Amino acid sequence: MDGLLLDTEKLYFETRRDVLENYGIPFTKEDHVAYIAKGFPVTIQKLTKLVGSADLGKRVFDEAISLYNRRLQQGEVQVKKGAIELLKFLNQTHKRCYVTSSAAKDTIIQTTKITKIDQYFTDFISGDEVPHNKPAPDVYLYALQRTHADKTGTVVFEDSTSGVLSAVNAGLDVVLVPDWIKPQPTIQEKAVAVLPTLADAIPLLKKARTN
Structure with missing residues (x-):
């Protein structure tokens, strides 16, 4: 998130x-x-x-x-560029979307409601539901268990080094969309794609559907 x-x-x-x-x-x-x-x-x-x-x-x-x-x-948190476009695409193609965040559960729910993105998600999974937070794989392993998702049919979107490591350590494909700090090349290499915005993932997902 x-x-x-x-x-x-x-x-x-x-x-x-x-x-x-x-x-x-x-x-x-x-x-x-x-x-x-x-x-x-x-x-x-x-x-x-x-x-x-x-x-x-x-x-x-x-x-x-x-x-x-x-x-x-007061409305000082903005939705990131491309986020709504990707979420709408995923919803329209009947994909289940989950927030899987290091933040506390009540913080996730409050923030997504205020920014009006809660409507796009099936559920919210938080770092306070697992023993170890990112970069440990716990939160993603728990998400797989809770959602009954198959690893081969799951993709993670992350913006940080600890998030990428968490997803990779859980055995999941991860798309990196850097935020504050662009992760080191060794971290970028662990991602299946490094994109400037979330909307740039849409062509990749469309291509994956046709293959």
Whole structure:
């Protein structure tokens, strides 16, 4: 969801940066990269290490999430280019679509409803439903089990290094649509395709149907 369907990473970065600045702690875009697609428990751990206190780390996290949610409600999160086109195509061709995100379940549901993309999905699968979040394969293995999907008939779309590794480690084909940081060539090579937008996947899917 984050960084692939929705342009949320910018807002996550800005809200954490602004809260940390209130405590006199600098936070850069380069720092934020380590937090992408890791899930909230890892985020809290990293913030705790950054500020040197478990209490302060949790306070920073809570304040940043509160600020994030206020700005989300104000409509500051945009749907990524090509996302609606791909989702409509998949729905029209009777494909089941699932959000499989490192985020918490309530966050996924809230965010997809506010941005009005919830209508395109069969269900939502979250990182807090499995023992280990991305880049471990747990969330995708759980998704396969829960949806009764066949690996050969499943394709994953990811935007980050940890997401690609999670899908590949689960034995799934993955299409990479980079967001903030373009993954290293060794990561790109693990994807079946690297595309500029989600809409660019439509011709590939049409071709796959005819083969």
